[in-house]
């Protein structure tokens with residue numbers, strides 16, 4: 001159980017990747033400032049987290065089942081928290097979806113929105129009223145660079161992150177009146193199971209309904225450059241965990257937190273041209289006209305951005 005001086009942090013999606021690393025980093029805080037309620041939808045997947053948490057497990061870290069897509073699961077989990085008191089909610093659970101829109105069913109698309117958008121909204125609706133009543137709390141939402149900039153063949157995933165960004169941008173204003181903070185974490189590519197799961201899905205895809213040219217652009221043009229980008233610009237889940245910890249420890253946390261400074265020009269480009277043409281044509285040219293140049297550039301970047309030279313995480317201060 002949390003001591004009076006500890007801040008209670010509830011995190012969704014802790015079976016792997018970013019959620020797992022945030023849970024472990026906070027639970028192992030040297031000053032023991034946090035009591036972490038790490039949640040996952042399937043407790044059979046707990047071993048990796050338990051092992052990584054070590055001595056913290058059962059002390060500063062406890063485990064609970066929580067499926068962000070289920071009202072009952074969310075209610076049950078929160079009702080088990082002492083006095084429903086959660087100081088920091090970290091909405092991390094998410095799923096990806098990649099491929100030509102023609103070959104993705106509406107049910108698959110709805111599942112992405114059910115998790116990435118409605119899952120986060122469900123969590124906030126359950127926990128926010130208590131935070132407002134107490135005039136204290138911090139809500140963190142794991143968004144993405146793709147919550148600000150569309151990326152070809154990531155249409156639906158990007159839409160789900162844009163949706164949650166719009167929701168948060170609106171809500172943040174009201175919450176300020178109640179002294180409740182809201183922060184978006186916006187990573188670029190991160191090496192987690194997310195990437196592996198999507199590659200696995202793509203390998204199984206048969207692309208029903210998509211024409212041959214589109215399938216070729218996806219498999220032979222988009223996929224190789226996506227792999228290049230992950231290799232050259234990818235961060236680790238630990239990078240994102242450290243950035244998230246800085247955000248929750250800041251006395252004046254930023255609303256937007258881009259974790260990878262290599263993406264700053266892409267975001268700047270979007271806001272530099274209100275017609276949107278600059279972004280659309282730049283991405284078009286990078287993918288279809290300068291593919292080989294981009295491959296070479298990414299390889300140079302890979303060499304230049306080895307860990308000693310790369311400034312991987314932003315400082316919210």
Ligand SMILES: NC(=O)c1ccc[n+]([C@@H]2O[C@H](COP(=O)([O-])OP(=O)(O)OC[C@H]3O[C@@H](n4cnc5c(N)ncnc54)[C@H](OP(=O)(O)O)[C@@H]3O)[C@@H](O)[C@H]2O)c1
Nearest residue numbers: 013015016017018041067068093094144189190192193194
């Ligand atoms: N990796 C990247 O490149 C990247 C970049 C930007 C943003 N992000 C965002 O970062 C967050 C974490 O992703 P990750 O990279 O750490 O991927 P990950 O390793 O695949 O982790 C995703 C987590 O979400 C959980 N999850 C999925 N559906 C859930 C549900 N209905 N209820 C509860 N938990 C659920 C997964 O649980 P199961 O094990 O049960 O599936 C898993 O624990 C996501 O929101 C993602 O959109 C990732």
